[in-house]
Amino acid sequence: MIHRRAGRIQAAVVLILAFVPALLLSFPQPAHAHAHLISTDPAQGAVLQTAPGRVLFTFDEAVRGVPGGVQVFGSKGELVAAKPEVKGAELDVVFPAPLGNGTTVITWRVVSTDGHPISGALTFSVGAPTTVVTPPSNGSSAIPEVSWPLTLARVVGYIGLLLATGLVAFAVMFLPAESYADRPRRRVTVSARAAAAVAAGAWLTALPITALYLLGGGAGLLLEGATWSSLPLTEYAVATTVAAGLALAVALLRHGPTSRRRRLAAVAAASIAATAPALVGHTRAASPELLVIGADALHLLAGSIWLGGITGLVLTLPTLSGRGAAAAEVLTRFSTTAAGVLVALVATGSLLVWRILGSWPTPAGSDYGRLVLAKIAIVLTALAIAAWNRWSLLPRLKQASNTTSRQGLSRRVVRATAVEGAVLAVALLLTGVLVDTSPDGDPAPVGAQAESNPGTHTTTLGDITVQASLTPLARGPSTLTLRLRSASGQPAEGVAPPVIRLTSDTTTLGAVPLTQVSAGFYTAQVMLPVPGTWRMQVSLRVTQFANPVAELKFVVNG
Structure with a gap:
């Protein structure tokens, strides 16, 4: 009886050892963790001549919507009516009535295929940006x-x-x-x-x-x-x-x-x-x-x-x-x-x-x-x-x-x-x-060094020195710049472009789209809707396996 059972077990072991490697070699596609926002229409910080009838968010995999996951705020902080709909990898936000002139902020929250929520915010303007943006009363969309x-x-x-x-x-x-x-x-x-x-x-x-x-x-x-x-x-x-x-x-x-x-x-x-x-x-x-x-x-x-x-x-x-x-x-x-x-x-x-x-x-x-x-x-x-x-x-x-x-x-x-x-x-x-742990993960932030200018901070990610600036430090439109340098002071790059996320105690702007000006030099236009302490998370993949993260703090005036 025991010998027959052992024979069956050995046969099963042989089958596993024979077929598992074949299965591994037959499916080389990369795996995904959380979904990532890859584009928006209109783009972050865009200034449009006419108000759009809809805004489209595109992710790198299918997502699910959640009740109350999308909120739209006008230039005075008022809640704007919208009809969000998720179709596969796209979040489509339709406006029943035309948007007014000024800056609009859309906070969004969806759920990845792996069951974890992701969120962020999109800011764009019609006609011209609003000088002062009234913060949404409950627009926080930080990922808990x-x-x-x-x-x-x-x-x-x-x-x-x-x-x-x-x-x-x-x-x-x-x-x-x-x-x-x-x-x-x-x-x-x-x-x-x-x-x-x-x-x-x-x-x-x-x-x-x-x-x-x-x-x-x-x-x-x-x-x-x-x-x-x-x-x-x-x-x-x-x-x-x-x-x-x-x-x-x-x-x-x-x-x-x-x-x-x-x-x-x-x-x-x-x-x-x-x-x-x-x-x-x-x-x-x-x-x-x-x-x-x-x-x-x-x-x-x-x-x-x-x-x-x-x-x-x-x-x-x-x-x-x-x-x-x-x-x-x-x-x-x-x-x-x-x-x-x-x-x-x-x-x-x-x-x-x-x-x-x-x-x-x-x-x-x-x-x-x-x-x-x-x-x-x-x-x-x-x-x-x-x-x-x-x-x-x-x-x-x-x-x-x-x-x-x-x-x-x-x-x-x-x-x-x-x-x-x-x-x-x-x-x-x-x-x-x-x-309940994200495969993407967020490595522990490394230390940051404050410059004499409160709008500029420096940190080190791997062997690369990162200098981040945010000007002006005031509520409203602001310019973000990022400079990467090697130990010798020359412009440097990581294995992948840097990723910037901006968060305050009440509002999350999520990932900020960066524009590369030259080697090691990136910039972005952001709208800071509230004063207070803003945390800038800088992530840079320096090798295939190392992706250090630093957190820089900027005090924004009202």
């Missing part, structure tokens, strides 16, 4: 950080989901059918039901928190029907599938022996619940979508079998150690299957990192990349513990000649397995955080 309740719900949801489904698989696949295993099976069943209840509650709780995150508002928005409609149907479908699949899987488990059909149904329900989260998140924004979603589903399934298996061993080995070779038999069954599970985890994890990040992460990369590296290190630690269990403790447990020796070795196996489970739980904590 993921709230800790949402991160907590994700972490608890993933740990509970993989633990519950893995325990169901352990009870069906690895525990003996004989009556002496009824007590260990009861422990596994009770634990699976408790984990399933916690997981279902966490996934359902995450729905309203996610809606507030997308809209960037407070809890009062939950009383509005439009808030609930802002969530895509896939979010509801995944949460419902997880909760229903878990409920069915644990309901089919019994403390005693069950029919083969019932066991298969429990495993099928658990598998559906475990793989459902692959339909949302960063995998939806990576290409090719079908391959990445499939890899994520297999990654989740393999993770659930591993986590549930080692937890099941901790729950059952102390009791089974007194039943002759029963403990060694269960451990052998799981260890044999675990070989194929670990191959699937490594193969699918490697594929997901490459397709989501577009390259292998480095310590100098984004927060997402650093979290991935931390998860890899933790999983490698768990692998080392599992190898010690498999190649050192298990052979000695099999060779134990008396009950006392078997019980002593079983206790050592249980302790090692418990440590392995704790390490995997940490990896799952990182998984929950990764779900």
